Amino acid sequence: MREGSSASSDAATVEMIRPLRIGGVRLPSNLILSPMSGITNMAFRRLIRRVNGSAVGLVVSEFISIEGLSRNSLRSHQMMEFHEEERPVSIQVFGAEPEKMRIAAEIVQEKGADIFDINCGCPVPKVVKKGGGAQLMRQIDRLQRILRAVRPVLSIPMTVKIRAGWDQNSRNAVEVAQLVEAEGGAMVAVHGRTRVAGYMGEADWELIACVKESVGIPVVGSGDVRSAEDARRRFLQSGVDGIMIGRGALQNPWIFREIATTLRGGAPPAPTPEAQRRLLLEYAALLREILPEKAMTGKMKQIVAQITKGMRGGARLRASVMAAGTLEEIFERIDAFVPPEGGEGKREAAGGGHPR
Numbered sequence: 001m002r003e004g005s006s007a008s009s010d011a012a013t014v015e016m017i018r019p020l021r022i023g024g025v026r027l028p029s030n031l032i033l034s035p036m037s038g039i040t041n042m043a044f045r046r047l048i049r050r051v052n053g054s055a056v057g058l059v060v061s062e063f064i065s066i067e068g069l070s071r072n073s074l075r076s077h078q079m080m081e082f083h084e085e086e087r088p089v090s091i092q093v094f095g096a097e098p099e100k101m102r103i104a105a106e107i108v109q110e111k112g113a114d115i116f117d118i119n120c121g122c123p124v125p126k127v128v129k130k131g132g133g134a135q136l137m138r139q140i141d142r143l144q145r146i147l148r149a150v151r152p153v154l155s156i157p158m159t160v161k162i163r164a165g166w167d168q169n170s171r172n173a174v175e176v177a178q179l180v181e182a183e184g185g186a187m188v189a190v191h192g193r194t195r196v197a198g199y200m201g202e203a204d205w206e207l208i209a210c211v212k213e214s215v216g217i218p219v220v221g222s223g224d225v226r227s228a229e230d231a232r233r234r235f236l237q238s239g240v241d242g243i244m245i246g247r248g249a250l251q252n253p254w255i256f257r258e259i260a261t262t263l264r265g266g267a268p269p270a271p272t273p274e275a276q277r278r279l280l281l282e283y284a285a286l287l288r289e290i291l292p293e294k295a296m297t298g299k300m301k302q303i304v305a306q307i308t309k310g311m312r313g314g315a316r317l318r319a320s321v322m323a324a325g326t327l328e329e330i331f332e333r334i335d336a337f338v339p340p341e342g343g344e345g346k347r348e349a350a351g352g353g354h355p356r
């Protein structure tokens with residue numbers, strides 16, 4: 001629903017958070033965990049599902065190389081693992097060869113994923129040089145061949161995640177989304193920045209609105225949503241069917257529940273320091289199932305660095321955990337962290353939301 005539409009904003013608010021159908025898959029909510037390389041591994045996705053329940057409609061894997069999948073690399077196959085509690089779950093892959101993409105699609109489907117997602121947005125030189133990620137937005141003949149190779153072998157939905165375009169002079173998200181629809185794609189997700197912009201500036205939600213207006217399949221917007229207010233504004237501005245949240249979920253793993261509750265008229269409580277401590281321990285337990293201790297240390301520091309932002313005394317905990325050498329030291333420092341008197345459960349931002 002665009003701004004200025006005839007429906008009242010109250011009515012729009014009531015409907016903003018709703019189930020979303022992608023092909024034959026029904027998502028319980030239209031808020032989606034964005035794919036993030038190095039972050040949305042199985043442990044993080046399970047954590048997000050556990051703390052948000054059905055407020056998170058879909059979780060998406062890190063991107064996985066079709067080269068790795070098609071040559072049976074152990075690492076690529078491990079990255080494709082998911083747990084039943086995550087469902088619905090989407091597996092995202094990247095690459096440029098139609099035949100390898102077809103093989104990857106068959107592998108992902110065979111594995112039992114709910115959705116197969118193709119990355120057309122990755123800006124990393126290593127990926128685009130080989131023709132994958134955002135490069136596919138510049139080579140739409142190739143993208144078309146990929147979609148045509150994949151669609152016939154899939155019974156699960158095929159979706160595509162794109163950017164605004166390659167650079168300011170080639171913002172072709174509308175054209176690419178129309179191609180995706182014409183070739184049988186069931187949803188397109190748009191990160192409203194160009195490849196050249198990387199993560200600079202703001203995502204362009206007006207362009208996302210244009211994509212929404214030009215295709216009939218569901219359009220999911222991505223970029224800079226970090227609070228319920230951001231989500232409300234972007235739903236109203238762009239009329240998208242759903243919103244993806246990436247970095248905001250690392251900083252505030254409860255964000256989907258917070259947004260869903262707020263946009264349904266409720267007032268979600270801010271997580272207490274105790275809830276944050278429990279979440280960190282739960283994440284560690286989930287990481288332990290998939291990673292050796294050394295790798296876990298890095299992942300724990302990664303989440304602590306984000307989750308402590310805006311927390312009272314968070315800078316102190318952050319500094320102390322960053323200086324820890326072992327996992328045990330990290331746990332000791334988390335346990336030793338006592339919020340300042342009167343700071344229990346409060347965050348620096350007002351209103352119970354998560355600060356930006």
Ligand SMILES: Cc1cc2nc3c(=O)[nH]c(=O)nc-3n(C[C@H](O)[C@H](O)[C@H](O)COP(=O)(O)O)c2cc1C
Pocket residue numbers: 034035036037038039061062063092119121122161191222223224225244245246247248
């Ligand atoms: C560390 C990091 C890794 C990312 N990895 C992927 C990826 O593997 N696949 C993908 O489609 N997008 C990836 N993205 C882009 C995000 O999915 C998302 O579109 C972007 O970060 C904007 O949304 P946000 O502001 O909610 O984070 C990544 C972003 C970040 C910050």
